Amino acid sequence: MVGDWRRRPVGRERQVESQVPWSGTIGTRIEAMATTSRRTCVGTTLTEISETEQRIQANGITSRLGCRVNNNGYAKAHPANGHPRFIRESKDEKENRTYPIKLSKYNESFEKVPFITAALTHFGFYILMFLGFINQLLFTPNVAKERKRKGYAPLYENFEQFYLRYVYRRVRDCWNRPICSVPGATVVLKDRTTNDYGWTFEFTGTETKCINLGSYNYLGFAESTGPCAEESIRTLKKFGCSSCSSRLELGSMPIHNELEQLTARFLGVEDAIVFGMGFATNTLNLPSLVSAGSLVLSDEKNHASVILGLRLSGAIIRVFKHNNVKHLEDCLKKAILLGQQNTGEPWKKIIIVVEGIYSMEGSIVHLPEILKLKKKYKAYLYLDEAHSTGAIGKRGRGICDYYDVDPREVDILMGTFTKSFGSAGGYIAGTKVANILRNKHKNTAVHLFNSAFLQTLINYLRVHSHAHSYAMSMSPPIAQQIITSMKIIAGEDGTDAGKKRTKQLARNTRYFRRKLNQIGVITYGNENSPVVPMLVYLFSKIGSVVRTLTTRNIATVGVGFPATPLMEGRIRFCLSAAHTKEQLDYVLKNIEDISGTLGLKYSNKPRDPNPIEYYSDSETE
Amino acid sequence: MKLLEKVLSFLQYWYFRYTLVTELYMVEKWERHFINIFLVSLFCLLFYFNHKILLPATSLVLSAG
Numbered sequence: 001m002v003g004d005w006r007r008r009p010v011g012r013e014r015q016v017e018s019q020v021p022w023s024g025t026i027g028t029r030i031e032a033m034a035t036t037s038r039r040t041c042v043g044t045t046l047t048e049i050s051e052t053e054q055r056i057q058a059n060g061i062t063s064r065l066g067c068r069v070n071n072n073g074y075a076k077a078h079p080a081n082g083h084p085r086f087i088r089e090s091k092d093e094k095e096n097r098t099y100p101i102k103l104s105k106y107n108e109s110f111e112k113v114p115f116i117t118a119a120l121t122h123f124g125f126y127i128l129m130f131l132g133f134i135n136q137l138l139f140t141p142n143v144a145k146e147r148k149r150k151g152y153a154p155l156y157e158n159f160e161q162f163y164l165r166y167v168y169r170r171v172r173d174c175w176n177r178p179i180c181s182v183p184g185a186t187v188v189l190k191d192r193t194t195n196d197y198g199w200t201f202e203f204t205g206t207e208t209k210c211i212n213l214g215s216y217n218y219l220g221f222a223e224s225t226g227p228c229a230e231e232s233i234r235t236l237k238k239f240g241c242s243s244c245s246s247r248l249e250l251g252s253m254p255i256h257n258e259l260e261q262l263t264a265r266f267l268g269v270e271d272a273i274v275f276g277m278g279f280a281t282n283t284l285n286l287p288s289l290v291s292a293g294s295l296v297l298s299d300e301k302n303h304a305s306v307i308l309g310l311r312l313s314g315a316i317i318r319v320f321k322h323n324n325v326k327h328l329e330d331c332l333k334k335a336i337l338l339g340q341q342n343t344g345e346p347w348k349k350i351i352i353v354v355e356g357i358y359s360m361e362g363s364i365v366h367l368p369e370i371l372k373l374k375k376k377y378k379a380y381l382y383l384d385e386a387h388s389t390g391a392i393g394k395r396g397r398g399i400c401d402y403y404d405v406d407p408r409e410v411d412i413l414m415g416t417f418t419k420s421f422g423s424a425g426g427y428i429a430g431t432k433v434a435n436i437l438r439n440k441h442k443n444t445a446v447h448l449f450n451s452a453f454l455q456t457l458i459n460y461l462r463v464h465s466h467a468h469s470y471a472m473s474m475s476p477p478i479a480q481q482i483i484t485s486m487k488i489i490a491g492e493d494g495t496d497a498g499k500k501r502t503k504q505l506a507r508n509t510r511y512f513r514r515k516l517n518q519i520g521v522i523t524y525g526n527e528n529s530p531v532v533p534m535l536v537y538l539f540s541k542i543g544s545v546v547r548t549l550t551t552r553n554i555a556t557v558g559v560g561f562p563a564t565p566l567m568e569g570r571i572r573f574c575l576s577a578a579h580t581k582e583q584l585d586y587v588l589k590n591i592e593d594i595s596g597t598l599g600l601k602y603s604n605k606p607r608d609p610n611p612i613e614y615y616s617d618s619e620t621e
Numbered sequence: 622m623k624l625l626e627k628v629l630s631f632l633q634y635w636y637f638r639y640t641l642v643t644e645l646y647m648v649e650k651w652e653r654h655f656i657n658i659f660l661v662s663l664f665c666l667l668f669y670f671n672h673k674i675l676l677p678a679t680s681l682v683l684s685a686g
């Protein structure tokens with residue numbers, strides 16, 4: 001080994017330990033740093049070091065360049081003094097970084113909020129807070145109160161309560177709307193009115209049929225007729241509606257095993273495990289995969305279930321900027337160099353947690369780049385495909401299909417059946433992680449640390465997952481709905497009905513998004529994502545847009561704080577394969593109409609002056 | 622008469638837009654009046670301040686210079 005890395009100048013050591021002098025300099029390369037980094041390198045990079053071993057001459061010490069990360073640059077010794085040097089990635093290098101995937105797949109847009117709107121949104125929020133405060137002072141809120149609790153500290157009085165009562169309550173009619181039909185391409189709303197500004201509602205007894213742009217019914221499997229419904233009913237008659245026991249006890253049924261095998265086959269991995277609830281799939285399985293001493297790199301916009309699961313696990317969570325691979329790499333580098341927070345010991349393991357399609361942003365994860373990173377740093381990847389399974393990719397197999405990458409490269413594939421399959425529940429699918437580890441880290445400590453992964457992932461979960469051992473097993477008709485719809489998507493039913501659906505969804509998505517761009521509203525996300533958030537920023541605009549669209553027989557969902565940042569209230573359109581072009585045209589015409597009168601045309605992007613084509617079958621691809 | 626209607630509807634529309642951007646669209650009537658009166662009085666005070674204090678002061682400075 002290369003020089004004497006123990007005899008390093010004291011100053012340099014301090015630089016490493018005094019919390020990151022290079023933080024924030026995105027694109028810096030950590031060079032001579034490697035001299036001090038040996039101790040703190042996470043176990044998993046040890047092999048990497050020997051693979052990419054390089055020597056650089058820096059101030060007389062020949063050192064091993066352990067944590068060097070860019071392959072396309074060259075190491076440069078600083079001529080003058082012994083300080084580690086950080087070289088900014090030059091423009092050339094930036095451009096030369098190769099993207100294996102067609103750039104069009106990354107085609108996404110996040111337009112900045114106009115300054116005036118930002119200012120007004122803040123101002124408006126202060127007004128609302130102020131009015132809420134006065135309102136609370138003058139009137140007792142029209143809500144239930146705990147009795148016989150005099151002198152107790154309030155149990156559920158917090159800011160959230162205040163927010164719910166004095167901001168959300170005012171536009172509460174736009175959410176949680178009762179429906180009385182299957183939420184397919186259209187939905188029948190049960191009308192209600194309020195006489196006291198949203199505290200209480202009364203049914204008027206009338207119903208409104210609306211075009212449904214609010215359901216995660218991507219492939220249109222929310223149907224009350226057709227093969228899915230029929231088979232579910234048959235299963236219900238055969239197996240009843242519940243086993244009343246957990247999977248680990250008496251609740252396992254052949255239908256669950258069938259579903260698991262089908263899911264694994266559908267996703268192209270070795271095994272899968274299913275749960276009766278999507279939220280719990282994340283929340284209860286993450287703690288059995290990560291623990292204190294592990295590092296989790298979590299995307300900023302991850303779903304609440306993921307965040308809750310990670311918090312329960314006790315692992316250290318570092319949040320990286322939404323879909324920002326560069327920032328993720330910086331976080332990884334930093335974490336690996338510095339090791340655990342106080343002790344500097346290597347992390348037990350590092351897991352990157354991302355989602356496939358982000359339901360609030362409409363963006364698609366940059367999977368190929370993240371996969372590259374994950375391999376380079378030997379971190380695990382947990383991919384939540386709640387919104388992407390079935391909804392995206394040529395064959396409807398989700399993100400891996402979309403980017404044409406091997407699903408086995410993702411260590412842990414998670415997803416839900418709640419969206420595309422028109423059912424409920426979640427799965428975790430994976431391949432034999434153990435082999436990878438066994439071959440690569442025979443002699444390292446990581447072998448022990450990761451003993452959790454030495455069994456195959458799914459078998460491990462079958463033993464250790466709380467959801468598997470304690471939660472009720474999935475209801476058979478629910479499972480049947482998934483099985484039937486999944487078979488249709490995969491084409492295992494012998495028709496091309498599934499293929500048609502995926503195609504129709506892709507077509508609808510492109511068409512709708514392009515049209516919206518043409519109208520001049522700001523939409524977020526990837527142009528292939530069927531979740532289309534339209535930014536309206538202000539609470540009032542969320543309310544007015546949803547209400548106006550309802551009067552025109554269009555049902556949509558608004559999203560505001562706390563589900564989004566305060567500044568970014570939005571209307572979220574969820575497209576479905578069940579929508580026809582005529583329906584979309586009707587919706588678009590109305591959006592165009594109201595975007596003028598309500599002032600939603602925030603976009604500064606150039607608009608396509610040509611009419612947008614709704615692609616015929618041959619043209620989609 | 623036509624003109625008056627036009628002006629009225631124009632004003633109404635922009636008042637609506639104003640309530641949208643200040644979030645007054647979604648609040649109760651008295652709250653809306655409360656904020657409107659508050660804003661108007663704030664504006665008046667500002668006007669008064671400018672008229673009575675800022676203007677003489679600046680003119681004093683200017684004439685002295």
Ligand SMILES: Cc1ncc(COP(=O)(O)O)c(C=O)c1O
Nearest residue numbers: 277278279303359386416418425
């Ligand atoms: C990314 C993500 N994960 C998990 C879930 C939870 O799934 P479920 O609704 O089936 O409980 C959701 C649901 O909205 C989600 O968006």
